[in-house]
Amino acid sequence: MDFSIRAANVEDCKDIARMITELAEYEKVTDQVKITQRDLEQDGFSKNPFFHGIIAEVPEQHKSKEGDGKTPTRYSTRQMQVFGCETAVASDKKWLYLCFLGKGIGKALMSKVAQLGLAAGCHQLNFTVLDWNKSSVDFYLHQGCTDVTTDMGYHYMSCKGEAMEHLAQP
Amino acid sequence: MASFILRKAEPKDVSDILRLIKELAKFEEMEEQVILTEKDLLEDGFGDHPFYHCLVAEVPKEQQSPEGYTVIGFAMYYFTYDPWIGKLLYLEDFYVMQDYRGLGIGSQILKVLSETAVRTRCSSMHFIVAENNTKSIEFYKRRGAADLSFEEGWRLFAIDKEDLLKMTSK
Numbered sequence: 001m002d003f004s005i006r007a008a009n010v011e012d013c014k015d016i017a018r019m020i021t022e023l024a025e026y027e028k029v030t031d032q033v034k035i036t037q038r039d040l041e042q043d044g045f046s047k048n049p050f051f052h053g054i055i056a057e058v059p060e061q062h063k064s065k066e067g068d069g070k071t072p073t074r075y076s077t078r079q080m081q082v083f084g085c086e087t088a089v090a091s092d093k094k095w096l097y098l099c100f101l102g103k104g105i106g107k108a109l110m111s112k113v114a115q116l117g118l119a120a121g122c123h124q125l126n127f128t129v130l131d132w133n134k135s136s137v138d139f140y141l142h143q144g145c146t147d148v149t150t151d152m153g154y155h156y157m158s159c160k161g162e163a164m165e166h167l168a169q170p
Numbered sequence: 171m172a173s174f175i176l177r178k179a180e181p182k183d184v185s186d187i188l189r190l191i192k193e194l195a196k197f198e199e200m201e202e203q204v205i206l207t208e209k210d211l212l213e214d215g216f217g218d219h220p221f222y223h224c225l226v227a228e229v230p231k232e233q234q235s236p237e238g239y240t241v242i243g244f245a246m247y248y249f250t251y252d253p254w255i256g257k258l259l260y261l262e263d264f265y266v267m268q269d270y271r272g273l274g275i276g277s278q279i280l281k282v283l284s285e286t287a288v289r290t291r292c293s294s295m296h297f298i299v300a301e302n303n304t305k306s307i308e309f310y311k312r313r314g315a316a317d318l319s320f321e322e323g324w325r326l327f328a329i330d331k332e333d334l335l336k337m338t339s340k
Contacts, residue, residue: 011237016253020253020254023253024254029226029254032254032255033253033254033255034209034254034255034293035252035253035254035256040254043251043256044251045259050249050250050251050256050257051250059229059330065266081224093182107269107337110337111337111338114329114334114335114337114338114340117334118331118334118335118338122326122331123205123331124328124329124330124331124333124334125328125329125334126326126327126328127326128318128324128325128326128327129324129325129327130322130323130324130325131323131324131325132323137325140327140329143329143333143337144205144329144332144333144336144337145327145333146327146328146329147325147326147327148326148327148328149319149325149326150323150325152300153172153300153301153302154298154299154300154319154326155298155299155300155301155307155318155319155320156296156298156316156317156318156319156324156325156326157296157298157310157315157316157317157318158294158295158296158306158315158316158318159284159294159295159296159310159314159315159316160255160288160293160294160295161292161293161294161315162314163314163316164284164287164288164292164294164314164317165284165288166287166313166314167280167284167313167314168281168282168284168285169281169325
């Protein structure tokens with residue numbers, strides 16, 4: 001199947017927001033999605049972007065059922081954050097419509113992220129995966145990734161909302 | 171009771187920052203994995219586009235360490251992005267030299283970081299902790315942090331430079 005990979009632009013934010021919601025549905029956490037299309041536009045495409053995105057796109061004839069028929073419909077997005085400390089490239093979330101799995105698109109996206117990271121001088125790519133997401137876990141292990149939580153016992157912690165505000169109190 | 175100040179790191183601090191990074195890595199029994207140099211820290215933290223931010227804790231000369239150090243603690247953090255909730259503050263390294271613990275320096279560092287997160291409209295602060303570091307885990311949990319690996323099944327994955335290169339050539 002023909003597909004192309006390119007950098008996301010501000011017009012893609014509507015599709016990116018849609019796919020974030022769909023991925024959250026798959027991960028059964030829709031109620032946790034607070035981000036809007038406007039947030040993505042402001043945070044990703046202003047003078048100091050907080051994230052970068054790459055998009056996989058298929059031509060008109062392969063568009064999904066929801067496509068509007070006017071423009072090629074985008075099918076996948078990956079967000080990449082470039083870190084400085086361990087000079088790691090981290091990416092979070094990847095989503096492919098089920099009908100487009102097995103066509104090499106996921107691998108191509110990951111390869112593009114790897115290229116961008118290496119070009120920026122990064123030594124490592126870090127990301128998190130849910131332990132029950134067996135197909136993703138298998139995909140990443142097959143690409144040569146290691147499960148740092150299992151192998152080294154590192155736990156991913158979060159301090160949010162009220163807890164964070166409480167910490168900030170004098 | 172030691173008096174101390176917390177301040178934003180300056181270029182002159184890179185030597186102390188690297189020393190503390192190595193001390194923390196030694197505590198985690200991974201000192202040989204620190205390949206970062208002072209030059210990297212200078213370029214990556216104090217150039218046009220800083221990849222990290224740093225807070226340092228400093229004591230007056232009268233309370234310097236036996237080796238003559240007055241910078242006795244630090245926190246390294248950067249801003250990253252979550253597709254569900256937007257801006258995050260990621261706490262990468264956080265360390266206070268052994269002789270200066272129990273004086274409230276760690277708590278104060280965390281408070282300043284939380285204030286920074288709230289001021290920059292971050293939804294959450296994320297970080298990783300080794301599961302055998304029970305003292306640190308308890309310190310964070312007392313302040314309302316959640317263990318996402320344990321509670322939600324998130325596993326941290328990593329892929330290093332060698333495998334990133336393999337991915338780009340496939």
